[in-house]
Amino acid sequence: MTNRSLAHPAPPPPATTREQRGLELYRERGHEIEHIGKGFYRVPACSGGSYRVNLAVFGGTESCSCPDHARHPELTCKHLAAATVARAKARMRARTVQAERTKARASRASLTPLAVSL
Numbered sequence: 001m002t003n004r005s006l007a008h009p010a011p012p013p014p015a016t017t018r019e020q021r022g023l024e025l026y027r028e029r030g031h032e033i034e035h036i037g038k039g040f041y042r043v044p045a046c047s048g049g050s051y052r053v054n055l056a057v058f059g060g061t062e063s064c065s066c067p068d069h070a071r072h073p074e075l076t077c078k079h080l081a082a083a084t085v086a087r088a089k090a091r092m093r094a095r096t097v098q099a100e101r102t103k104a105r106a107s108r109a110s111l112t113p114l115a116v117s118l
């Protein structure tokens with residue numbers, strides 16, 4: 001027998017993976033993430049200042065100027081994860097705006113013949 005039950009499962013472990021820390025960073029300071037060039041972002045550092053992130057959208061290798069990425073370039077640091085979320089959100093917003101414009105254009109186009117026939 002364990003002292004855990006299905007009705008009262010153990011609380012989730014604290015966020016410790018880089019991806020989870022990246023999501024937390026985005027949630028808390030995502031509004032500070034700045035798109036500074038094609039695939040390049042300035043991401044706030046927890047210790048103050050910011051790091052430069054390259055999402056390598058045109059090929060190459062993703063990189064971040066933080067010490068964690070220098071130590072473990074094979075891993076996704078939390079700044080890379082946060083910038084990836086920021087980029088995805090910005091793309092979704094852009095697609096939504098584009099879809100609304102297309103819908104508005106289609107709606108205007110369908111109204112025009114009706115307006116003419118009246």
Ligand SMILES: [Zn+2]
Pocket residue numbers: 051064065066067068069077078079080
């Ligand atoms: Zn980093």
